[in-house]
Amino acid sequence: MTVGRAAALVGLSPKAVRLYEHRGLLPTAERTESGYRLFTADDLDVLHFIRQAKALDLTLDEIKDVLDLQRGGEQTCARVTSLLDEHLAGIDRKLADLRRLRRALSAARRAADTAQREGCNAVVCRIIAHTPTDTEIGPRGCS
Structure with missing residues (x-):
């Protein structure tokens, strides 16, 4: 089957x-006399695996590593x-960083909010310049 048909069957472009x-995740496809790539059912299985692995956020290098191991028996x-x-x-780690x-x-x-209640309306730059930590929360006066 052609690249377009193979892609459509697996849900890829x-x-x-x-x-x-x-990138070497698939073996080089056979080609027709006119140069069109031809893919097999085995290629579809590999494409499906790649799609599933990408859905798990594996990189192409990681996927290639797994496929190379499998191809090596x-x-x-x-x-x-x-x-x-x-x-x-x-x-x-990302979740901890986000927290x-x-x-x-x-x-x-x-x-x-505290600065605004104390009449300091233009404190955004000061807040960014010195963001209080959890232990520093409290009124600091206008500056």
């Missing part, structure tokens, strides 16, 4: 399929599990 072939579950663990740890950012934004907002 033809451009993505060409990229995956170019090795079991890939341990590698996939390791990759998923790495991604989970990254998400946990810290939220606390800093909330503290800055509280400081702005």
Whole structure:
């Protein structure tokens, strides 16, 4: 089948399929006499795997690593599990960073409210220049 048909069957764009072939995730496709790529049912299985792995936020390099292991006859579950663990740890770090950012934004907002109640209307720059930490919350006077 052609690249357009293969892409449609798997839910990808033809451009993505060409990229995956170019990056070595797919074996080089056979071509017709007129130069059209021809894909097999095995290629569709690989494309489906790539699509699923991308949905789990694996990078193309990570996916290629897993496919290369599989093509070499090795079991890939341990590698996939390791990759998923790495991604989970990254998400946990991002969540912690977002929680810290939220606390800093909330503290800055509280400081702005306090300053406004004290008659300081133009305090945005001061708030950004010195965002209070969780322990510094409280009136600071106008400056």
